[in-house]
Amino acid sequence: MTATEEHPALRTGGLTKHYGSGEALVRALDGVDIEIASGEFVAVVGTSGSGKSTLLHMLGGLDRPTSGQVFVAGKELGRMKDDELTVFRRRSVGFVFQAYNLVPNLNVMENVLLPVGLDGRKADEPHLYRVLEALGLEDLGERLPGNLSGGQQQRVAIARALANQPEIVLADEPTGNLDTKTGSEVVAMLRLMNREFGQTTVMITHNDDIAKGADRVIRIEDGRIAEGQR
């Protein structure tokens, strides 16, 4: 048995997140137990307000749960201090956001290298060029985000998520700002990267068609797993 089989890439136990209190209490997550194996490509679907984004934020250590635990590669995020979480995020998690969230005055290459730079390290150039090539960005390195199309920008965001060779990639509605065709291409890219580099990928979407390409679909309704729990 390998270490990864011993510890799933991602595991949550009784994950609960409540906002507000009293009558205004919102149960964004209400006891979620999921397990995602290393290298798995999982789509999380659900209606608006079902709690899928909250789940993703918990998985990526951006937000702390009200109760319950999140384990990434066997480590419990709740035990980490803020600074440790930050370092964990930039080394182990790659984020892809709906609105790309690139820094407008840094060029493509700088945006991709941002997490590496924040970690005070140098880029692993062979890996970097493989990623850029696979995403078709090799000629765009000096362009600024403002001069790129939405699909190109989202590919840059994917490259940024992969630059640090993280254990997991978390994508929050990566196709939400894109037309259907470009959206499919971006998902195909995510899938390709998942196969090519073996990163565990969790993608949020509200589009069932896009979710079909995943290894597994987890459906969330009202903060609970409705389907796909393992």
Next chain:
Amino acid sequence: MNDRIARSLPEPVVPEPDPGRPNTRAFPNRPPTPAALAIKHLKSHRATSAFTLVAIALSCVLVTAVVSMGAAMADAIQQRGFIQYGHSAHAHFQKLTPSEAQAVSSHPLAASYGKTRFVGLDTAAIAHTPIAAKTMDADAAKYTLNPLVAGRLPQAEDEVAVQSWVLEDLGLPVELGQRINLNLEVQGKQHALSLKVTGLTGASKTRSQYGFALVSEQLADNLLTGVDPAETRANGTNTGMTELYVMLDAPTSRLQSAFDKLVSDTGIDVELTNSSVNQAYLESVAVEAIAAMGAGLALMAACGYLLIRNIMHISVAQDIRRFGLLKAIGATRKQIGRIVRFQALVLCVIGIPLGVALGWAAALWLTPVLMSSLAAGSDYGVVAVPWWALAASAVLSLLTVLVSCASPARVAGRTSPVEAARFSGIALPRRSTRRGTNAPSVGRLASANLFRARSKTVVSLVSVCVGLVLFSVVFAVSGGIDAASTVKNQIISDYVVSSEEWFDTTQFYWEPTNVLTEDVADAVKALPAVEDAAGVYYKREDTSVLYGFDDGWLDVLEKAVVKGTFDRQKFLTGDYAVIVNAAMPSIAGAGAAQQTEPWNVGNKVELHPQSTAGKTYEVMAAVDYDALAPLSAHGVSMNNAIVPASEMRGGDAELMMLGVFASPSAELEAALDTLAATVDGLQARSRADYLEETQGMIQQLVVVGGALSLMVLAVGLLNFATTTTTGIMSRRRELAMLQAVGMSPRQCKAMLTLEGLSFVGLCLVFFATVGTLAGFGVVSLLSQANGVFRYQFSALPLLATAAPLLLLGAALPRVVYRTVSREPVVTRLRQIE
């Protein structure tokens, strides 16, 4: 999926209207006006509104301070001019016959006038000060700056009004009802009069060489019986001549032409009647002064413009989505521009009155300080800021605000409804400058961010730098005043003993006071540490002033020679005189005109060093006035001659001042002070006293200049603060994203701090280079005009400003970040999505 949602929704239920209950909900029956929208914006962005209010008030303070100081100084200079020229009327006609006076006073251009008639002189009643008897109406008393302060003007034949000091000098109590005896000489005839004092007038003794006894028309008519004014004028005397002080019906800029018209209409001979426009009105509007004030005003208005414009841009950016929405529902550019302008105007209602009040207070505080540094020791009395200056400041500030709104209003009006959602007030860069695969560091991020909001950063940079450069110039100028050489122009010896009046350089006439006697001089010479005490004797003749120099001054005299040669042996024989070169720049007009032909090197002049007996001297040399300024009487504008003191000692000349040469010591100073205390009106001053006075003046200059440049600097820093604050606020989501991908709060703070410090660093570099050059340039210009300036580099202003600026640059971004980071990363990431 949509079907599923639709199926699961309950049927919408429209509530039935209840006929028994009236609709109590108040719908607005009018669409919102631009004014209402503007006020709504101000309320919903309280911080920006407060910043804008402060910006408007601060700009208004700057403008008002400069306008008020300019106006107050022009006013004070004019008041001083009135004293110098003896009256405050527009025009003065000195020797008129009654018919000419009638013609002038009834001319339509003469808006109002005061009339006096010269009767005669009493030269004996008070030593050294003749008393002139005149008739004078209330207007003339006012225009001649000799207004009635008690009682009334004379009406009956035996009544008189005099200056208070006249009574004092006559040894009488200063009270109405006193009787004074005058021996008036009226055209060669003596009249012994006993007059009852019915009024007291205000002019001080040092204002004029004469005392004035104002008599009734009735007495004047009696005394002047048989005097023909035309005849006395032809004889060159004043008896019976009418003087008119006329206010012309013309603006200040056209006084001369109005005067010329009046003169030509009435056929008055300007030369014969000795008539002129009051120079004080022409001098107070000197081109240089207007230019300097205009430049200062332009600078202040520009600073205010940059600040308000920047803040209004930020305000527009905050609300850009709403402008887009308004545009989408049909608002025109004009209407949106009106909303933006209205926002500023609403704040003007509070900001401008506040700014005018504060600027007025600043001017009242700073003007006396500034004027006393421009003319050391001068007392200009009460500083008044005319109301029009305040009104003009308010209008100018309002204009500045409106102009400042033009560009933000245009931006708001141009907003496209589609793009509004993406606009964040930060222009996107067009080109990347970096290559390669170097991972961006925190420093790289900071430097890339510094000029992201390019125009705002540049504007902030410019406005901080303007303040810093002004600051630098003020320090360079004040530090460039060489106190030692300033003092050298004021005192030649180690100590000076003279009368208080002589030390008071604000008085235009210095007349002998007989305070410094030969006995006093002997007592000074007898003091143990005194090496030498050299006196200067003074005597005023009809058209000239005669000085007698003790041997101790001969070295100084020799050094000051500009024409001819100074032979000490020949000079001491008492047959030679030295004249003072009349080309004095300050009073060149009057002085040069009076330098008549015999007053030249090689010529012979007749002088009267002892009583009235004349003696002829040969002029051996001419000396420079400035070198001898510390040894002369004040207000010298006529022919000045210098002879050895031995020529004048023992005659009717008076010892004017005594220069003491001695190594300074506390004992000597105490001894001189003790001696001065024993004689009424005597004073002793040391070189150290003059030095102290000069340094005090420099300090005052620093206070005024420093206060003004600090105000400008405050504008700049406010600009920096708003730019930084709004810059970080508008990047809150980007900062959240950076944190999501692994930037620690510490790195985030480091990046923002670096941005702030880079800005301050740029300012300081500008300060060190441009500021230093500007300071050097200004001092160099000043030193060409005045020898007391010498440029001296000082790192002090840079060091003094660097610490607080760096602190602000480092602290402000952290404070703003703390506010921003109160919201969790997740919340910030969700915003605007």
